[in-house]
Amino acid sequence: MKKYFVFLLLNFSVAGNLFAQKEDRNWVFGDSCGINFNNLTNPFFVFNHSSNNEACASISDKNGNRIFNISIQSEFGPIPFGRIINKDGNEIESGDSLNFYFSSTNGSLFLPFPNDTTMYYCFYLSYNSFCDSNQVLYYSVIDKTLDSGRGKVINKNVYVLDSLTEKLLAIKHANGRDWWLLTRKFNSDTIIKFLISPSGISEPLCQEFGSRFYTYLGENAVSKDGGRICYVSYWGNIDLYDFDRCSGTLSNYVELGTPPYDYPDTASGYFYYGCAFSPDANRLYVGRFDDSPAISDITQFTINEGLISSTKILDSAPSMLLSQFELASDDKIYISGMASPGTIDSSYKYLSVIENPNDSGLACNLNLFSFYLNGYNSSYGLPNMPNYNLSALDGTACDTLGLAIQNENLKTKSIVSIFPNPATNEIKITNLSPSENQISLFNLLGQQVKSIRVSNVQSTILPVADLPAGMYVVTIFDGEKIVCKKFVKE
Numbered sequence: 001m002k003k004y005f006v007f008l009l010l011n012f013s014v015a016g017n018l019f020a021q022k023e024d025r026n027w028v029f030g031d032s033c034g035i036n037f038n039n040l041t042n043p044f045f046v047f048n049h050s051s052n053n054e055a056c057a058s059i060s061d062k063n064g065n066r067i068f069n070i071s072i073q074s075e076f077g078p079i080p081f082g083r084i085i086n087k088d089g090n091e092i093e094s095g096d097s098l099n100f101y102f103s104s105t106n107g108s109l110f111l112p113f114p115n116d117t118t119m120y121y122c123f124y125l126s127y128n129s130f131c132d133s134n135q136v137l138y139y140s141v142i143d144k145t146l147d148s149g150r151g152k153v154i155n156k157n158v159y160v161l162d163s164l165t166e167k168l169l170a171i172k173h174a175n176g177r178d179w180w181l182l183t184r185k186f187n188s189d190t191i192i193k194f195l196i197s198p199s200g201i202s203e204p205l206c207q208e209f210g211s212r213f214y215t216y217l218g219e220n221a222v223s224k225d226g227g228r229i230c231y232v233s234y235w236g237n238i239d240l241y242d243f244d245r246c247s248g249t250l251s252n253y254v255e256l257g258t259p260p261y262d263y264p265d266t267a268s269g270y271f272y273y274g275c276a277f278s279p280d281a282n283r284l285y286v287g288r289f290d291d292s293p294a295i296s297d298i299t300q301f302t303i304n305e306g307l308i309s310s311t312k313i314l315d316s317a318p319s320m321l322l323s324q325f326e327l328a329s330d331d332k333i334y335i336s337g338m339a340s341p342g343t344i345d346s347s348y349k350y351l352s353v354i355e356n357p358n359d360s361g362l363a364c365n366l367n368l369f370s371f372y373l374n375g376y377n378s379s380y381g382l383p384n385m386p387n388y389n390l391s392a393l394d395g396t397a398c399d400t401l402g403l404a405i406q407n408e409n410l411k412t413k414s415i416v417s418i419f420p421n422p423a424t425n426e427i428k429i430t431n432l433s434p435s436e437n438q439i440s441l442f443n444l445l446g447q448q449v450k451s452i453r454v455s456n457v458q459s460t461i462l463p464v465a466d467l468p469a470g471m472y473v474v475t476i477f478d479g480e481k482i483v484c485k486k487f488v489k490e
Contacts, residue, residue: 022064023112023388024329028071028085029056029336030378035371038064040330045374049089054324054381055082055100055107055125055166062117067144068092068110068151069383070122072102082108084122084142086151093146094153099126099138105166105219105273105324109384114177115198118145123160123181125168135164135216137183139201159448161192161204163477165216165233168384171226173197174245176392184231186216193248203473210239210253219274219324223281226390228303230284232257232272238286240303245393254308256286256301276325276333278357283364285313285333285354287322296320296337300364311361313354314368322352326382333357336378339369349373351382416476422488423464429485430459433478442473464489 026046027035030053034046050071058069066087073081073096082100086092101107104125113119120142125135137160146152167184179196189212195202210231218233222243229250231239238256243249257272274287284301298314314322322337333354350369357364417430429439434456441450441462449467454460462474467489474485 021062021388022329023060023062024385025064026058026060026066027056027326027328027383027385028052028058028066028069029382030373030376032376033373033378034058034066035328035334036064037329043328043330045372045376047374047376048085050085052381053102053379055102055104056381056383057108057110057122057124057385058383059110059112059120068120068122068142070098070100070108070110070124073097073100082124084140084151084153088150090150092142092151092153094156095140095142095151097156098122098124098140099136099157100124101126101135103380104135105217105381106168106384107166109168109170109386111170111179111181111196111386112388113198114179114196119143121196123168123170125164125166134162134186135166136162137164137168160194160201164192166218167220167231169220169222169229170386171222171229171243171245172387172390174393176390179386180245180248182220182229184220188212191250195248204475205248207250209250210241211237211255211257211259218272221275221277221284221325221327222387223277224279224327224387225281226387228277228281228284230275230277230286232275232286234271234273236272238272238275240284240301240308245390252306256284256308256310274323274325274335276327276357278333279327279331280358283357283360285325285357287325287335289321289323289337294319294321296322298322298366300361302360313362313364313366317368320368323380324382326385327357328385331357334371334382336380336382338378349375349377351378416485418474418485418487422490424490425465426461426463427474427487428459428461429474429476432458432460432476434458435478438477440475440477442475443470 025037028048028050031051034048035043036046037043052071060066069085071083071085073083082098083091084095108124111121121139123139138157140153141155142151143154144151165184165186169182171180181194183192189208189210191207193205215233215235221230226245229241229243236257240254241250242252271290272288276285282303286299289296296317300311300313302309320339322335324336327333335352351371352368353370355365418427436455439452440448443449469489471488
């Protein structure tokens with residue numbers, strides 16, 4: 001699999017989906033839990049040979065038959081591992097030992113390759129070390145045709161980026177074929193975007209926009225139409241944005257949280273964790289909990305032509321801990337959680353459901369602990385499920401995508417320079433940040449071939465004489481932003 005860190009002008013003659021795809025119709029989560037949504041009027045529980053606490057993901061084929069899900073391999077050790085399970089409940093070939101951390105809010109997701117229905121990306125987050133706040137993004141590639149159709153991982157634990165939060169979401173590009181993958185830096189306002197196209201995974205694009213102080217805990221959500229994004233965090237942040245599916249640009253930032261943001265205490269009430277949009281994208285639901293003593297509430301924000309109002313649909317409910325929210329294909333919002341934190345009691349074996357999330361206030365019809373999981377435990381997480389059904393947007397100027405991305409990325413990389421270019425023996429990188437810089441060099445397969453760390457210097461020399469001729473990408477990360485530069489080795 002080739003991972004090109006280079007943008008190509010794309011041919012956007014992609015027809016919209018004529019029929020609904022059903023990649024989101026099977027959820028796998030918690031301890032052996034699953035829900036089948038193929039009958040949207042009557043979703044039902046399905047037992048699965050899998051276990052996952054929080055960072056859940058699963059995907060089905062276009063007909064609604066489950067293909068893969070991600071599961072815990074081990075919860076112990078310095079870096080807990082994950083594995084990929086197929087529809088038969090078996091670990092797929094080479095699907096073990098993923099650098100995956102089970103307790104990461106939106107810590108994994110599956111994406112099909114653009115223009116290739118036999119290949120899948122599995123993206124996932126991990127820690128550099130156990131209980132470290134520095135999240136690292138990896139991916140593996142799965143070929144579902146191998147091992148007699150049971151699937152095989154053909155490229156595993158490919159490093160992408162670090163110093164991240166537990167935020168990971170994907171939005172279908174406006175051309176109806178490609179994907180935007182978004183994550184967020186820890187304790188920063190930097191949102192990082194990747195374009196996934198038939199050419200591979202792009203270089204990272206950084207946009208500094210929104211709340212400055214951002215902890216790793218808390219869910220992200222994207223509206224069904226892909227036009228709105230929300231990030232919440234344990235520190236009290238609620239960040240609302242508009243999203244341009246063509247250019248990948250976030251705009252119209254609205255702060256719904258309660259600044260100043262700092263590590264919360266039990267008196268602050270800043271423990272925001274779950275969020276989801278209504279199907280029509282006009283309402284946003286945000287959950288808050290405090291675990292000492294246990295208390296939960298849910299706020300409904302109504303978004304109407306730039307005006308935002310709020311209503312509590314659950315107000316300070318005692319002895320209750322509600323966690324992740326997820327809009328399902330039946331247009332209802334499902335909520336994991338339990339009524340008695342610290343114990344696995346009967347309430348832990350249910351999901352709560354917002355039956356009519358488009359409706360205002362209490363008319364949204366929140367039913368606490370109403371979806372029975374046949375005696376199995378839900379834990380904190382629900383599957384991180386992109387909207388696979390988004391089709392191309394008519395009338396958008398997506399043929400200018402390459403220029404739009406280039407212009408945005410210039411905002412973060414204009415002052416750093418590399419010369420000579422092309423180079424034979426060495427390159428000089430100048431105008432570095434005065435802080436510590438992590439400099440990495442990647443080939444066009446996405447493989448890291450060199451890495452150095454420098455501090456308190458404005459320039460540095462990187463030897464390249466030992467490298468094969470070809471194009472490479474240098475990434476410079478100074479703890480605040482990522483700068484990417486291409487050069488040619490002769």
